[in-house]
Amino acid sequence: MSKRKRALVLINQKAGTGKAGNDTFPIITALAQADYEPIVYPIIPGTVFSSDMLLDEYDGKIDLVLCSGGDGTLNHVVEAMMSMKKKPLLSYIPNGSTNDFARGLGIPSTRAKALEVAIHGKPYSYDLGKMNNNYFNYVAAFGAFSKVSYATDQDLKNVLGYAAYVISAIAELPQNIGCSTHMRVEADGIDEEGDFLFGSMSNSASVGGMNLFGDTDIKQDDGKMELMLIRAPKNLTEFNAILAALASKEAGNPYITFKQVSYAKFSCAENVEWTLDGEFGGAYRDTEIQVINKAITIMVKP
Numbered sequence: 001m002s003k004r005k006r007a008l009v010l011i012n013q014k015a016g017t018g019k020a021g022n023d024t025f026p027i028i029t030a031l032a033q034a035d036y037e038p039i040v041y042p043i044i045p046g047t048v049f050s051s052d053m054l055l056d057e058y059d060g061k062i063d064l065v066l067c068s069g070g071d072g073t074l075n076h077v078v079e080a081m082m083s084m085k086k087k088p089l090l091s092y093i094p095n096g097s098t099n100d101f102a103r104g105l106g107i108p109s110t111r112a113k114a115l116e117v118a119i120h121g122k123p124y125s126y127d128l129g130k131m132n133n134n135y136f137n138y139v140a141a142f143g144a145f146s147k148v149s150y151a152t153d154q155d156l157k158n159v160l161g162y163a164a165y166v167i168s169a170i171a172e173l174p175q176n177i178g179c180s181t182h183m184r185v186e187a188d189g190i191d192e193e194g195d196f197l198f199g200s201m202s203n204s205a206s207v208g209g210m211n212l213f214g215d216t217d218i219k220q221d222d223g224k225m226e227l228m229l230i231r232a233p234k235n236l237t238e239f240n241a242i243l244a245a246l247a248s249k250e251a252g253n254p255y256i257t258f259k260q261v262s263y264a265k266f267s268c269a270e271n272v273e274w275t276l277d278g279e280f281g282g283a284y285r286d287t288e289i290q291v292i293n294k295a296i297t298i299m300v301k302p
Contacts, residue, residue, distance in 0.1 A: 005063040007036040008088070010051060010077060012043040012069030012095070023068055023093060023111055034119050036064065043073060052080040059084045066091040066118055071101050071137070075277035078128065078296055079135050090298040091118035101138040101277070104203070104220060106301050122302045125294035126220040127203055132287060136276040140289055141200035142266075143230075144179040180232035181272055187227055187264035192257065195232040197242070201225045201264055201289045223293040227264055229257040262291045 009027055028038040039062070041049055048054075055065065055077070065088050067077045074092055081087050093114045094102035105124070108114045129136045184193040203218075203225045218226060231254075233239040238255065245253040266272070271283040 004035055004037040006061065007031050007038050007064040007066055008054065008058050008062045009038055009040040009066045010043050010054065010068070010073075011040070012067075012073040023095075023115065026112070026115060027066065027068065027093070030115055030119050031066070036119075043069065043076075045076075051076040052083070055080040055084060060086045062088045064089045064091060066093070068093040069095055071277045072279040074101065075135075075137055075279060078137055081296060082128070082135050087296070089123060090296055091121075092298060093118055104138060104218070105298065108301070117301050118299050120302075121299035123297045124221070124300040125297045127223060127225070128292045128295040129201055129203060129225055129289055130292055131201075131274065131276060131281065131289045132284060134276060134281060135292075135295075136281070137203065138277060139200055139202040140274055140276050140281060141198065141202075142272050142274050143181055143196060143198035181268060183272070184267045185227075185229060185264060186267075187259065188261040190227070190257065190259060190261070190264075192229065196229055197232045198228070198230040199266065200228050201261075202228070203291075221294055222260075223291055224260040224262050225289075225291050227257070227259050227261045231255045231257075264289045 009024075009031070011024060011027075024040065028040060031038040039058070041054055043049060043051055043054075051073075065077065065081070067074050067090065071094075078090070081090065092102060092107060093111055094107060094109060095111070102109065102114070105126070107117055126137075129140055131140045179197055180195040181197075181199075182193075182195050183199070185191075185196075185199065203220055230242060233242055233255070242253075242255050245256055266287040266289075268285050271285055272287070273283045274281040274287065
C-alpha cells in the first residue's frame with residue numbers, strides 16, 4: 001500500500017448557519033476514499049484548538065488543510081498558513097452567511113458539491129492582501145457599512161443569512177449619511193485627499209453579497225486588487241446619487257474612485273477602524289496594503 005497523504009480538517013461549528021459539523025462524516029469518508037489520512041479538529045478560538053495553534057503543530061506534516069466554515073474562519077486559517085514553513089494545499093467548504101470569497105472563486109455553495117471540489121478539484125493559486133501585519137482573502141474596508149458584517153448578531157445571521165446584513169445596514173443608514181473619514185490615499189497612479197464615506201481593497205466581485213464592480217474583469221491571480229473610494233456626500237441628494245451609481249454600476253461617477261492596484265497607503269490623523277474578510281481588523285492611523293501574488297493554492301472547480 002502506498003503511503004497515504006495527510007489531511008488536516010478544521011471545522012468551525014459556529015460559522016454561518018451552524019451546520020458545518022453536519023458534514024464531518026462525509027468529509028472524512030471522502031478523504032479516506034481519496035487515499036488521505038484525515039485528522040479532524042473543531043476550531044475553538046482562544047484554545048489549543050485555534051487555527052494558528054493547530055497549523056503550527058502540523059507544519060510540515062500535512063499535504064492538505066480542509067477548512068469548513070465561513071469567510072472569517074477561512075481568514076484565520078490562511079493567516080496561520082502564511083506563517084508555515086511548508087504550506088499545504090487548501091480546500092474550503094463554505095458554511096458562512098454570504099460566502100463572498102467562495103462565490104468569487106466559483107466554489108459551489110451546496111456543501112456536497114463543495115466537498116467534491118475540495119477533494120477532486122484543480123489547484124489554483126490566488127492573491128492575498130496584506131494590511132500592515134494582517135492578511136486577508138478578499139476585502140479590507142473602512143467607513144460606512146464596513147462594520148455591518150462583523151457587528152451583525154451571529155444568531156440573526158444564522159436565521160436570516162444575507163438578509164441579516166441588509167437589515168443591519170438599513171438600521172445604520174441614518175448615521176452613515178453623516179459618516180466621514182478624512183484621509184489621504186496613495187496608490188498606483190492615485191494621490192487623493194478628502195472626506196470619504198467608504199473605502200476598500202478587494203479581491204472579489206462580491207462584497208457583502210453585493211456585486212459592486214459591474215462587468216469589470218476581476219481576477220484573483222493577477223497581482224492586483226480593486227481599490228474603491230466613495231467620497232462623503234454633503235447632503236441626502238448626493239447620498240442618493242451615490243447609491244444610484246452603485247446600483248447601476250455607473251462608470252465615471254464624481255463621487256466614486258475605482259482602480260485596480262497592487263499597493264495602497266491610507267493616512268489619517270486619527271485611528272480608523274477596518275474590517276478584514278468580514279471581521280474586525282484593527283484601528284490604525286496609517287495603513288499600507290500590498291498584494292501578494294499567488295500566495296495560497298486552493299482547490300477550485302476543474
